[in-house]
Amino acid sequence: MTGNLLAHRDEGAAGAPPLLLGPSLGTSSALWDRVAPELSVTHRVVRWDLPGHGGSPAGLIGPGATVADLADLVLALADALGVERFGYAGVSLGGAVGLHLAVHHPGRLTSLTAICSSAHFGGEAPWRERAEQVRREGLGRLVESAQARWFAGDFTVPGLLRDHAAADPAGYAACCDALAAFDLRDRLDTVRTPTLLIAGREDPATPPAHLREIADAVPGAALVEIPGASHLAPAQCPEAVVAALRGHLDGVAGLGTRVRREVLGDERVDRARARQTPFTARFQDFISRYAWGEIWTDPTLSRRERSMITLTALVAHGHHDELVLHVRAALRNGLTPEEIGAVLLQTAVYCGVPAANAAFATAQRVLAEELREDDGG
Numbered sequence: 001m002t003g004n005l006l007a008h009r010d011e012g013a014a015g016a017p018p019l020l021l022g023p024s025l026g027t028s029s030a031l032w033d034r035v036a037p038e039l040s041v042t043h044r045v046v047r048w049d050l051p052g053h054g055g056s057p058a059g060l061i062g063p064g065a066t067v068a069d070l071a072d073l074v075l076a077l078a079d080a081l082g083v084e085r086f087g088y089a090g091v092s093l094g095g096a097v098g099l100h101l102a103v104h105h106p107g108r109l110t111s112l113t114a115i116c117s118s119a120h121f122g123g124e125a126p127w128r129e130r131a132e133q134v135r136r137e138g139l140g141r142l143v144e145s146a147q148a149r150w151f152a153g154d155f156t157v158p159g160l161l162r163d164h165a166a167a168d169p170a171g172y173a174a175c176c177d178a179l180a181a182f183d184l185r186d187r188l189d190t191v192r193t194p195t196l197l198i199a200g201r202e203d204p205a206t207p208p209a210h211l212r213e214i215a216d217a218v219p220g221a222a223l224v225e226i227p228g229a230s231h232l233a234p235a236q237c238p239e240a241v242v243a244a245l246r247g248h249l250d251g252v253a254g255l256g257t258r259v260r261r262e263v264l265g266d267e268r269v270d271r272a273r274a275r276q277t278p279f280t281a282r283f284q285d286f287i288s289r290y291a292w293g294e295i296w297t298d299p300t301l302s303r304r305e306r307s308m309i310t311l312t313a314l315v316a317h318g319h320h321d322e323l324v325l326h327v328r329a330a331l332r333n334g335l336t337p338e339e340i341g342a343v344l345l346q347t348a349v350y351c352g353v354p355a356a357n358a359a360f361a362t363a364q365r366v367l368a369e370e371l372r373e374d375d376g377g
Helices: 067-080 093-104 124-137 140-150 158-166 169-181 185-190 208-217 238-264 266-274 281-295 303-317 320-332 337-350 353-374
Strands: 008-011 018-022 044-048 086-091 109-115 195-200 222-226
Touching (some): 018 093, 044 067, 067 093, 067 169, 093 109, 093 185, 124 140, 140 158, 185 208, 195 208, 195 238, 222 238, 238 266, 303 337, 303 353, 320 337, 320 353, 337 353
Parallel strands (some): 109 195, 195 222
Antiparallel strands (some): 008 044
16 A cells, blocks of 8 residues: 555455445445455455545545546556456445546546445535535534434444544545535536436435436436435445346446457357356356446457457467357457458568468368358358
8 A cells, every 4th residue: 555545455355356335424445345255256256445534644645636636546456456447336435436537538448337326415515514624624513414414214334433533634625625525416417337227216415306316317327226325325224235236237248248249259159058067156146247248349449459469379378269159259240351351461481480380271261161161051
């Protein structure tokens, strides 16, 4: 940990699809204690602390801070962890950070979940007033009212209340400044990241109407309302939050499966699924989510370009069985036999003549088979 990074906890396999979890104002990464372990079975889960909260230095932001400043800190953390694209879920202010990323840095997100959050937190004046109050008096009065603002009924999480009391007033006030200036209502229709909104039906801070407003504006967004949940839904109703998140994240995997079928063909994917065992299930899920659901769907490169890169990599490493699949995939992605030949000729220079020679033999056989099939033979 360095003084310039947000404090964070990194859980799950390093090679699993990354999922960043953002907290609500006044809380720490402990907000996710009953959710993160479940999600880390299939994802690399990174939960972070707001400046002045948990382990994050208050000085990472100052008076007049914005949600954009917080989003930049999240991106810096992702960069430091070697994470280019990631799923994101955040509560309240943490959700606002996710919305900002979806609007201003869409290429970094594979999915977005905003929980008990809003595109506009009720106007600037109340948050400026709260920031000034905290700078003058500290957090005492707000800590006293946190139970009613955060939880429904008699439910409580003493550790989160202690985290609230321990927050640095300067960092907390700067986060209030960020909420005061936040308003993305006129940009929601530009979001193209797969988006889930989760509302707590008993939430007095960001009632379901706030999440419904986002869901109505973001193309294809889904809304889930959790009965009995107040503002800190991951703490009060973790099972419901996990179920909703898994359904949303599985949708990303579903996209990967669709792309995998489009590129490799139904027969190949069906054979792979038929051979799947409990031992290989996580690997197949990883392939669908990450390779096909994130890399192959990244619009930076076309499928034609990705096929050319893939052919080159397979030749370089001598993966001839996979080369068979991807010669066929290259044809589906629009490469002509002549272009495939040109790619293989290029590999002779950079991968070696013997490697290219073997690749030409493999490709020639595949292309001949494809030609016979096209001729009805």
